[in-house]
Amino acid sequence: MRPPSLSWGGGRPLLGPITKGPPALHTYRHTLAGSEVAIYFPETEDDLAGFDAFLARGDKVLGLDTETTNLNVYAPGFAVRLVQLGNDREAWVLRADRFRDHIVRALRQPRRFTVHNASFDLQVIDRALGVPIEDLAPRTFDTRILAHLLDPRQRHEGGTGLALKELSEVYVDPSAPDTQAGLHEVFRRDYRATKETGWAVIDVDHPTYVRYAGLDPILARRLFDELLPLVRDVGLDRLSVFEHRLQALLAMMQRRGVLLDVPYIQDLKGRLGDEAEHYRQAAARYGVANVNSTAQIAEALTAMGEDLTERTPSGALKVDKGVLLPLADLDTQWQRIEARTPNPLADAVLRAKRADKWSTSYAQAFLDLRDDRDRLHPMIGALQARTARMSISNPPLQQLPSSDWTIRRGVIADPGQVIVAADYQAVEMRVLAALSGDERMIQAILDGEDLHSFTARMVYGPEFTKAHRKISKAVGFGKVFGGGAATIQRQTGADLEAVRTALRGYDETFPGIRRFAQRLQNRADYGKREVVTPTGRHLPLDRDRLYAATNYIVQSTSRDLLAQAIVDIHEAGLGEHLLLPVHDELIAQAPADVAEDVIQEIGRLMESTFGGVPIVSEPEVYGRSWGSGYGCPPEADAA
Missing domain, CATH: 3.30.70.370 (Alpha-Beta Plaits)
Structure with missing residues (x-):
């Protein structure tokens, strides 16, 4: 694969507001990583002389951010409220309703910008300000992309995290303020709004809102200054170019959207509600009045003779989807496994919950999230x-x-x-064959074989059954996605010993895959705990999950x-x-x-x-x- 050859380009509490210069120009000062930064909030055209001087200083890269009424860029009534531009020392927070022309002129200047999570802001600026993604994206760096290339892990996974605040704590200032938490408190206390609704109702000149808005482009610029050299030092600049190009194309795809059949969806929502009620009543006949009650479901299934063995961390019997699907004789794609007689209660609970989820997460979401062109x-x-x-x-x-x-x-x-x-x-099996170099699997692919049938024939002989093929398929995907014998047993309904036999047979049939997986784990165990993909992407491995190396590099x-x-x-x-x-x-x-x-x-x-x-x-x-x-x-x- 080849990246395309393209030209792509601890703080103490805030003080203020302090009025400086013309009375309407509000200025807020803050100490960031030992140096003072300033946030300017102009109110009138006369206040923009300083902004023009700021642009004229010739910073090659400016931090950029937007504040909007909500996160659904294409919702009716969506609006951009503020646009913020800054360098590593100062930021200008501009009202979009008053200074739209000045903002657009600044964005059209032949300079580059750095944004955190740029896909959102590119679409905001495209829709609300008329500067198209095609124009702005080639001049935009995304610090989230740079951070992901250096360490793709979330903070709870042991990484630096990928949010602006998390990264700023590591690379800019350990005491970088969590201004969003303070802003959410203002939403609740002063506006009786939630974290989702407060963005549209807070006064546009509220000091906490302005401070929050102004710090982000400064942090984005400082973060950019730290991350870009690191990306180049580890040889990932070409991959960075590729990811920025891809991000722009995906943002354009999101802008295009898909057309909805609204009458069908409205009818579907009603039918899903009826379906959920039908299966809730079916579950009630077995003593389950609430299909979301773990205790009721576990008690009823036990009374029906089902042997429940898995437990939650608190010690309760587990009756989640992974447990209920095999009891209902269903695989993860809701197809019959044909391993047992379906348990009618497990089937009813699953279908009631799925109908409820589909009604909310899809049918209603389609209706709520559509734009004014459906x-x-x-x-x-x-x-x-x-x-x-x-x-x-x-x-x-x-x-x-x-x-x-x-x-x-x-x-x-x-x-x-x-x-x-x-x-x-x-594609995953083909990638696995190529990376491992397993000659038998590669030859089977070149011969046009169905890999799962080929595996079943090699493990079970030419008279293999449909059930054998299902097990072989689950074992193959288990090798790719990290599923063990217990997971494969749940997916197929096969006896555990039969699954283990199939796993051994798979390793004997494709020894190159087993050697490849072991080689990856050994390298991670005795060297850096990571795998490096053919495109140069570094994927960290958890100490207790080195076996995930194959899954990571294939995926x-x-x-x-x-x-x-x-x-x-x-x-x-x-x-x-x-x-x-x-x-x-x-x-x-x-x-x-x-x-x-x-x-x-x-x-x-x-x-x-x-x-x-x-x-x-x-x-x-x-x-x-x-x-x-x-x-x-x-x-x-x-x-």
């Missing part, structure tokens, strides 16, 4: 996990089971277009293949078709008369050869809705 703009996170895996949130479309079309049916193509998609074919490499494909598709002039990256699938749309040609070309651009292993895609024209590709009946798709 488009949904899900948040696309480019670097959401330690491995850099991409994610979709608001709503969490990645959590939908691949076996169900119900929610996906609500996402439809624009008029005159159809939904198309290209999905990687067993991260697979992600980078998809990320490179997104960049290549845009460079080929087909980026306008892309809608969403979900797992290993790219969802797109195209005019009906050229849809087949478009998706075939997208599929071709996704393909490559990695370590001698072909990475192939399965391009397909779905139809009117995303659900068309997941078994949605034609009559439901046309409704």
